[in-house]
Amino acid sequence: MTNSQAKSFVSEVLAETPISEGNKIYFQERLKSRLHEILVNTFQTAEQQGTITKTELARKLGKRPEQISRWLNSSSNMQLNTLSDMLLGLGYEPDISVRELSDQSAQTASSTVSGIENNETFAPVSWLIVHQVQPNQTNRPIAASTYSNWPNTYRENERINA
Amino acid sequence: MSIQQEIDYRISEGRLSLLEPLIASDPKVRKIYVGEEVRDFVEGPWQNDNDHERAKRLRADLDTFIRGAPISIAADPYQKPNDSFLAPIDPMSDRVYAIRNRIKPSIRLVGCFAAKDVFVALVWAYRIDLGQNKRTWRNLSKRCKAEWKSLFNTYQPLPGADRDQLASKIIRV
DSSP: OOOOHHHHHHHHHHOOOOOOOHHHHHHHHHHHHHHHHHHHHHHHHHHHHHOOOOOHHHHHHHHOOOHHHHHOOOOGOHHHHHHHHHHHHTEEEEEOOOOOOSSSHHHHHTOOOBSSSSSOOOOOOSSSSEEETEEEOOOOEEEGGGGGGGGHHHHHHHHOOO | OHHHHHHHHHHHSSSEOOOOSTTTSOOSSSSSOOOOOOOHHHOOOOSSSSHHHHHHHHHHHHHHHHTTTBBBBBBSSSSSSTTTTTEOOGGGGGGGGGEEESSOOOOHHHHHEEEETEEEEEEEEHHHTTTTTTHHHHHHHHHHHHHHHHHHHTTOOOOOOOGGGOOOOOOOO
């Protein structure tokens, strides 16, 4: 795979009508993988903070620890209900946004995207951040996808828009 | 000469390619290099829609690896969780690992770790063709080892005794 091929993939997909099943599948699997990443990061953070163990989470959800292991082990079993249950058991909920699909880096894209409903310029936001459910307190993000590695300026936009 | 220099040399020969994530803005935390056999399958052109779909499912897994997402690596070729992302192939002394794409028809993408977070994928097979026969698995591993040797000669892949030496962000379950 050359760089030029990689950079053209998004354009190629967006230009398809209809979008090929193969390319739809790529994005379906990608979404599952990213949801799984959020789940694992949230669990690992909670576990490291000593707030919960796998056994306790299993008990809370009425599942066997082996089932919790399966959910954490791979994205192949990832479903929305699973994500919801696991985050709920950990005391979190997702904060969901979307961003325009682009080959550009997030930092570049952040200044050029148009609003969907009112044509105002807005910065694209992180696609999903997990917030701890804390009544009467400001929700604190605990985990995001690897896009938390993006440049600081973009992460600031994330916080503002999240 | 370092193993990375060897890899760069093989790339200049056209025998290896660095797999770039399909979404160009994705983080590149880990690396996957592919030999010709794997490259042909992953990048196409494909003979039919089924092959395209199968390749894209696998590609999503490979981009997950490259993006640096948490992954599970089994410690034992036989005693392993069904959903392990990576697993060693028996015998472990061969240092050969399979990326396990488990959506049917399942695929095993087989290669070795050249360094931490650097996987060199050299051969692949449909899981159904491997069956439960030790000899077919051994042949797959041998094919991978032969390809590794032809590329890198005396350089040995990373051993897998300590999974933390193979990749970062290992899921411990």
